[in-house]
Every structure is written in structure tokens, then in C-alpha cells.
Amino acid sequence: MTLQETELAARLAKIKGAEVIKSFCYTCPWQCPTEVFVRDGKIVYQKGNPDSPNNIGSRCAKGMASWYVSQDPDRLKKPLLRTNEKKKGVTGEFKEIGWDEAFAFIADKLRFIAEKWGPEAVALTCHHDPNTIFYHHLLKDLYGSPNMYAHTSGCEQDRRAACLTLFGHVFPMHDFVNSKYVILWGMNNLGANQGLWESRALLEAKKKGCKLVVVDPNFTETAQKADEWIPVQPGTDGALALAMCKAIIDDKLYDEDFVSKYCEGFDGFRDHLEKHGYTAEWAEPICGVEAATIRRLAREFAITKPAMSAIFKGSGYYTNGADAGRACYILDAITGEVDKPGNLYLKDWAPLGAPVSIPKKAQAKIKADPLHVAMGYPLAPDLPNSKLPDAVIDGKPYPVKGLFVHSTNPVMSDPNRDRVIEMFHNLELGVACELFLSETALECDIVLPETSFHEQAEIRQGMWLGPEVILCQPVVPRVGASKPPYEIVKGIAEKMGWGEHFPYETWEDWGELMMKDVPMSLDELKEKGFWAGEIRYNRVPEGLPTPSGKIEIFSSEYEKAGFDPYPIYTERSVLPDDDYPLQVTHSKFSMHCNIVTQNNPLLMEVCGENWVEINSVDAAKYGIRDEAMVVVESPKDAITIKAKVVEGLVPGCVSIRHGHGFGHWAMGQTAKGKGAHSNNLMDTHTNPITGANCYNECKVRVRPA
Numbered sequence: 103m104t105l106q107e108t109e110l111a112a113r114l115a116k117i118k119g120a121e122v123i124k125s126f127c128y129t130c131p132w133q134c135p136t137e138v139f140v141r142d143g144k145i146v147y148q149k150g151n152p153d154s155p156n157n158i159g160s161r162c163a164k165g166m167a168s169w170y171v172s173q174d175p176d177r178l179k180k181p182l183l184r185t186n187e188k189k190k191g192v193t194g195e196f197k198e199i200g201w202d203e204a205f206a207f208i209a210d211k212l213r214f215i216a217e218k219w220g221p222e223a224v225a226l227t228c229h230h231d232p233n234t235i236f237y238h239h240l241l242k243d244l245y246g247s248p249n250m251y252a253h254t255s256g257c258e259q260d261r262r263a264a265c266l267t268l269f270g271h272v273f274p275m276h277d278f279v280n281s282k283y284v285i286l287w288g289m290n291n292l293g294a295n296q297g298l299w300e301s302r303a304l305l306e307a308k309k310k311g312c313k314l315v316v317v318d319p320n321f322t323e324t325a326q327k328a329d330e331w332i333p334v335q336p337g338t339d340g341a342l343a344l345a346m347c348k349a350i351i352d353d354k355l356y357d358e359d360f361v362s363k364y365c366e367g368f369d370g371f372r373d374h375l376e377k378h379g380y381t382a383e384w385a386e387p388i389c390g391v392e393a394a395t396i397r398r399l400a401r402e403f404a405i406t407k408p409a410m411s412a413i414f415k416g417s418g419y420y421t422n423g424a425d426a427g428r429a430c431y432i433l434d435a436i437t438g439e440v441d442k443p444g445n446l447y448l449k450d451w452a453p454l455g456a457p458v459s460i461p462k463k464a465q466a467k468i469k470a471d472p473l474h475v476a477m478g479y480p481l482a483p484d485l486p487n488s489k490l491p492d493a494v495i496d497g498k499p500y501p502v503k504g505l506f507v508h509s510t511n512p513v514m515s516d517p518n519r520d521r522v523i524e525m526f527h528n529l530e531l532g533v534a535c536e537l538f539l540s541e542t543a544l545e546c547d548i549v550l551p552e553t554s555f556h557e558q559a560e561i562r563q564g565m566w567l568g569p570e571v572i573l574c575q576p577v578v579p580r581v582g583a584s585k586p587p588y589e590i591v592k593g594i595a596e597k598m599g600w601g602e603h604f605p606y607e608t609w610e611d612w613g614e615l616m617m618k619d620v621p622m623s624l625d626e627l628k629e630k631g632f633w634a635g636e637i638r639y640n641r642v643p644e645g646l647p648t649p650s651g652k653i654e655i656f657s658s659e660y661e662k663a664g665f666d667p668y669p670i671y672t673e674r675s676v677l678p679d680d681d682y683p684l685q686v687t688h689s690k691f692s693m694h695c696n697i698v699t700q701n702n703p704l705l706m707e708v709c710g711e712n713w714v715e716i717n718s719v720d721a722a723k724y725g726i727r728d729e730a731m732v733v734v735e736s737p738k739d740a741i742t743i744k745a746k747v748v749e750g751l752v753p754g755c756v757s758i759r760h761g762h763g764f765g766h767w768a769m770g771q772t773a774k775g776k777g778a779h780s781n782n783l784m785d786t787h788t789n790p791i792t793g794a795n796c797y798n799e800c801k802v803r804v805r806p807a
């Protein structure tokens with residue numbers, strides 16, 4: 103036998119006789135349905151669920167390596183209570199406690215906060231949100247806080263505001279496979295994947311002759327596969343997209359029938375473009391794309407059908423990112439390319455129910471405005487989390503004294519780390535629900551060890567094109583005394599006197615409740631791993647959940663909030679200057695997902711540190727050598743990081759690859775000390791419309807270390 107054959111035989115022997123359990127992967131937010139092979143309480147193999155239309159059997163390297171988290175010796179094993187004072191420069195010290203004590207501690211603090219400041223003084227944020235819904239039922243429905251939030255302002259907040267105001271949809275998907283022309287604005291699907299079916303569909307579409315245009319200052323993995331890379335100046339997509347809209351309208355290449363029937367404010371938009379003079383010639387010196395190219399792209403996009411102009415967060419992260427996103431989506435609207443095969447697709451959701459049923463009369467009356475409204479961001483789809491420190495430290499717009507952070511590590515992932523740490527020091531109750539003693543957990547009062555997705559159940563919406571329910575099942579024993587959110591919430595609720603509202607004994611009890619309107623039983627779901635409904639196209643004529651029922655090019659919600667109802671172009675608020683001549687941008691790694699994978703030695707062996715990319719012209723100017731260590735310095739802080747000298751990056755711009763996920767001083771042994779953490783380079787800049795974090799509003803200088 104050859105070496106490969108011997109290895110294969112050894113692997114097959116390992117999985118022979120293993121139990122195969124249908125589940126899903128939650129290493130990244132795209133949650134691929136999987137088959138997990140388990141023997142003697144250990145995961146011995148995993149593969150994509152071949153029957154699922156979602157990933158069609160595929161998995162990525164991060165997913166394949168994810169078994170490690172179920173055996174990671176650095177995982178939290180017991181609840182931890184802080185024993186030393188929280189103050190600047192002091193590292194958190196903790197003692198292990200039992201669950202009963204942890205539940206009682208939290209319940210006492212919750213009662214104290216409600217009495218002194220009202221229930222709105224307790225907030226929750228999450229990113230990766232396994233079962234966060236249970237915390238919502240406790241803290242919102244029963245306790246009465248309106249402040250149940252996620253981490254969208256650190257992610258695709260601007261896109262979300264754009265699609266909500268234009269289409270009334272929270273998360274449109276991309277029907278790449280049927281498309282003939284795709285423009286991706288700062289989306290790196292083949293690097294930071296968004297659902298494996300999307301990556302596959304994009305490559306398949308290309309094979310069938312679809313033209314792919316990538317607009318990005320960086321020659322990303324996706325740009326490398328594109329037919330055309332448009333190296334745009336950072337923070338100028340709005341100018342480029344508005345000029346393309348004008349070129350399409352001037353050349354009468356828009357879909358007259360579609361805009362007159364299904365769009366609100368088309369005529370006003372045409373006048374608006376005219377009034378502001380958003381021509382290709384105007385845009386050229388701003389975005390660095392020749393006027394002739396702008397016109398050609400506009401024409402190609404308008405006449406090739408089906409087509410799609412798609413954004414995620416590359417055009418966001420700037421103070422002008424909200425209108426940039428709207429302009430990119432208006433390209434779809436004026437060409438009539440919405441919700442048809444090959445378009446931006448307004449996904450239907452599966453009819454999933456709530457896991458608990460709390461009678462109306464037992465529910466708390468919510469008196470306060472949610473924080474985003476009180477903060478003056480009524481259009482924010484999620485909490486402007488860079489403003490949360492103002493509420494905690496300064497009591498503005500009202501005091502926040504309790505904060506649950508569920509599967510998010512804001513000390514690492516939000517901009518302005520110093521201010522975020524100060525925020526945690528000013529809380530009465532900081533609760534970290536975590537797998538590890540993360541940098542954020544280190545600043546909290548109490549740390550709750552949660553089970554990972556391999557050790558807990560979850561039923562949730564799938565991220566495939568059509569409506570989909572996916573199931574995660576506990577496949578291996580829990581690590582230490584860790585508990586899943588549904589048991590933690592039940593424990594706290596019992597101490598608050600609300601135990602009756604969480605009556606389940608097993609996860610199947612609440613699972614049945616969630617599945618009651620889905621045309622599949624829980625038993626069948628366990629067998630199959632997913633339920634998938636039908637893909638329905640062309641729902642725009644049925645009416646959309648916007649105020650007018652139409653696609654709102656004229657946004658009545660923007661107007662009500664005091665903003666221009668049509669997208670405008672403004673310059674970003676931080677521009678490079680003589681002292682700090684370079685503009686920061688970010689992009690992610692294919693081998694990692696945010697912070698989640700940094701303690702996985704299998705992935706860290708392949709990609710164990712981060713770096714800053716700099717164009718060869720700038721590198722020569724500042725004496726930077728490829729692979730050498732450099733100091734990246736902003737007006738706020740400095741980091742030492744490895745440099746990579748590249749050709750494929752707009753000069754004047756540096757790209758910090760996976761800046762927020764490295765440079766750990768907490769987490770586990772594998773993560774600690776590798777690479778550099780970049781988020782303290784950035785000051786607090788918040789998008790004035792959506793409340794998004796503007797990570798890229800940051801100027802730096804670079805010198806050899």
C-alpha cells in the first residue's frame with residue numbers, strides 16, 4: 103500500500119461503526135448543515151450534509167477543524183466570579199463558583215438594577231448568537247428591557263439599513279447561480295465566505311459565462327477570480343454608484359415599466375442626480391475610476407440580464423457608508439433586477455415558532471425607548487455599539503448598568519479598545535457568556551461557561567436562498583460544568599421567580615414548540631437535519647413591507663428621521679494627511695472566522711498570525727520590506743505587525759488582514775500572543791444615520807520596526 107492508501111485505511115477504520123448525527127456547523131455565521139461521525143464520545147469525522155440544498159455536502163477548512171473546540175483544554179469549565187476590583191490596568195482575577203451561586207448572584211444584581219435604574223438599564227449584545235433567543239425571553243419579555251441587541255453595527259449595519267429602507271427586507275440573499283452579471287462592492291465571498299452555497303454558486307455562474315466585477319481597493323481572493331477588478335479609492339463607492347445610476351438613467355437604460363409600477367420616487371431621483379451633478383466626470387477624481395469605465399460598467403450592468411449589484415460591509419465602515427450602500431442597491435432597483443432569478447433575492451423565512459410561550463399577562467410592560475432610538479439613531483437596525491460606553495460611563499441617553507455579552511468579544515472586535523474596557527469597569531453587572539476566558543470576560547463581574555455547538559441543541563433559520571430550518575444536536579459530552587443557554591436562562595429565571603415560563607426538561611420539549619408550524623416533525627428533522635421550503639421569485643408586485651409597499655428609492659423613513667430621502671455623496675470624516683498619509687482598510691482570512699477560530703491549533707498552524715498589506719510604491723517610499731516587522735501608528739495608538747508588500751492594493755491605502763482577531767492577551771494558550779491587535783488604532787467614529795462602527799475612518803503612518 104502507498105502512504106496515502108495506508109492513511110486512508112487508517113481514517114476509514116476510525117470512522118467505521120461511528121454514529122452519524124445530523125447537525126450544523128456554527129464556526130461562522132453561515133451554519134452549514136453537517137453530518138457528524140461520533141465514536142466513544144468524540145467527533146471522529148465531519149462532512150457536509152449531502153442532501154441539504156444549503157451547502158450540498160461541502161464544508162470549509164474551518165468547519166472541518168471545528169471538532170477541536172469540543173476537546174479544547176482551554177475551554178471554561180466552571181462559572182467564574184470576579185474577586186478583585188475592576189480598574190484600569192488591573193487584570194481580572196476570578197474564583198470558581200457553582201451554578202446555583204452564579205444564578206443567585208445574577209438574579210440579585212438584576213433586581214437591584216431594576217429597582218435603582220429601571221429594567222432598561224440592562225442590555226444584551228451578541229454576535230455569533232447560538233440560542234441567544236432564550237436570553238431575550240428572560241431579559242425582554244419578563245424583565246422588561248427593550249435593549250436586546252446583536253453586533254450588527256460592527257458588521258453589516260449599513261447594508262442592513264439600506265435593504266430595510268429600500269426593500270423592507272432584513273437580509274437579502276444572492277442568487278448568483280442564475281446571474282449573468284454580478285458586481286460585488288467590497289464583498290470577498292471567495293475569501294471570507296458567506297455560505298458555501300454562495301461561493302459555489304458564484305464559481306458555477308462564472309463557468310456558465312457570468313461576468314464578475316469586483317469593486318474593492320484590495321485585489322482580494324474574489325477579485326483574483328473576477329473578470330474585472332475596479333480598484334476603487336476607499337470610502338468612495340457612493341460616488342461611483344451614484345454616477346452609474348445617472349449614466350443608466352441618462353442613457354434611458356433603466357426599466358421604465360418596473361420603476362413606474364414598483365419603485366417610489368424614481369422621477370425625484372433623476373432630478374436629484376441632475377441637481378447634484380453626479381456625473382461620471384464628477385465621480386472620476388473622487389473614486390479613481392475613469393469616467394469612460396464608469397459609463398461602460400453602467401451600460402453593461404443595465405443591458406445584461408439577469409444582473410446583481412451586491413454589497414455586504416466593504417462599502418460600509420465609513421461615515422458615508424449608509425448612502426453608498428443605498429446607491430449600490432438602487433442600481434438593482436432602476437434596472438428592474440430585484441427578486442428574479444439571478445438577482446438580489448428577498449428570502450422567505452421558515453415558520454419557526456418561539457421556544458417558550460409566555461402569556462401576555464405575565465409579560466413585562468416596556469416603558470423606555472430602546473437605546474438606539476434614545477441615542478438618536480431611529481434608523482439603526484441594531485445598537486450603535488460604539489455609543490454604548492456613553493450610556494454606561496456617562497449615563498447618556500440613560501444609564502446602562504448591566505450588560506450580558508453573549509458570544510461576542512467587544513474588547514477585541516470593537517474600535518477604541520480603551521473606551522470599551524472602561525465601559526466594562528463602570529458596570530454593576532457585566533456577564534460574559536463564553537467558551538473561553540476572553541479579553542472581554544476578563545473585564546466582567548461574572549463569566550458563564552457555555553457549551554459549544556457540538557454539545558448543545560439549536561433549531562434556527564438556515565441561511566440558504568429558500569426558507570430553511572436547520573438543526574444542531576448535542577453530539578459529544580459537555581466540557582466541564584458548561585451549560586447551554588437554555589439551561590442557564592432557566593436557572594436565572596428560577597431565581598427570579600419566573601421558572602414556570604421555562605418549563606422544559608429536555609431540549610426536545612422546546613424543540614417541539616418551535617416546530618409546531620413547520621411542515622415537518624421534530625423526529626423527522628432529527629433524521630434529516632434540515633427542512634427546506636420552496637424558492638419563490640418575483641414577489642415585488644405582491645407589495646413589500648416598506649411604508650409605501652414599493653421599493654423606496656425615495657425613503658420616507660430617511661425623510662422622517664431628518665435625512666435626505668435620496669442618497670447623497672459626502673466625503674468620509676477622516677482623510678490621510680501629511681502626518682498620517684495612509685488610509686486603513688480591513689479584510690478577513692479564509693482560514694479563520696473572526697475571533698472564534700484563534701485557539702484552534704490546526705488552523706493556527708496554517709495561518710498563525712496577521713499582517714498589514716502595503717502597496718510596493720508606498721513600501722519603497724517608507725522603507726518597508728516584505729515580511730519585515732513594521733510599526734503602524736495612528737493618532738491614537740501604535741502596533742508592531744508583519745508587513746506584506748503587494749501590487750494589488752490601491753496606493754495610499756493599507757489593508758490590515760484580520761486585525762481584530764489576533765494579538766490576544768487572553769483566550770487560550772494557542773491564541774495568546776500571536777500577531778497584533780489593531781482595533782485600538784481606531785477612535786470612535788459612528789455612522790450618523792445607521793450607527794455603524796466606522797472601522798476604516800482611520801489614518802496611519804508606517805515605518806520599519
Ligand SMILES: Nc1nc2c(c(=O)[nH]1)N[C@H]1C(S)=C(S)[C@@H](COP(=O)(O)OP(=O)(O)OC[C@H]3O[C@@H](n4cnc5c(=O)[nH]c(N)nc54)[C@H](O)[C@@H]3O)O[C@H]1N2
Binds near residue numbers: 258
Ligand atoms: N473565512 C471567513 N469567512 C467569514 C468570516 C471570516 O472571518 N473568515 N467572517 C464572517 C463575517 S462575520 C462577515 S461580516 C463576512 C464578511 O465578509 P466580507 O465583507 O466579504 O469580508 P471582509 O474580508 O471584511 O471584506 C471587506 C472588503 O471590503 C474591502 N473594502 C474596504 N474598504 C472599501 C471601500 O471603501 N469600498 C469597497 N468597495 N471595498 C472596500 C476590503 O478591501 C475587503 O476586501 O464574512 C463571514 N465569513
Ligand SMILES: Nc1nc2c(c(=O)[nH]1)N[C@H]1C(S)=C(S)[C@@H](COP(=O)(O)OP(=O)(O)OC[C@H]3O[C@@H](n4cnc5c(=O)[nH]c(N)nc54)[C@H](O)[C@@H]3O)O[C@H]1N2
Binds near residue numbers: 230257511552690762
Ligand atoms: N478591525 C476590524 N474589526 C472588526 C472587523 C474587521 O473586519 N476589522 N470585523 C467585524 C465583524 S464583521 C464582526 S461580525 C465582529 C465579530 O466580532 P465579535 O462580535 O467579537 O464576534 P466573534 O469574533 O464571532 O466571537 C467572539 C466570541 O465568541 C466566543 N464564542 C465562540 N463560539 C461561541 C459559542 O458557541 N458560545 C458562546 N457563548 N461564545 C462563543 C468566542 O470565544 C469569542 O470570544 O468583529 C468586527 N470587528
Ligand code: SF4
Binds near residue numbers: 161162166297
Ligand atoms: S462555511 Fe462556516 S458554517 Fe460552513 S463549514 Fe465553514 S465555518 Fe462551518
Ligand SMILES: [Mo]
Binds near residue numbers: 257
Ligand atoms: Mo460580521
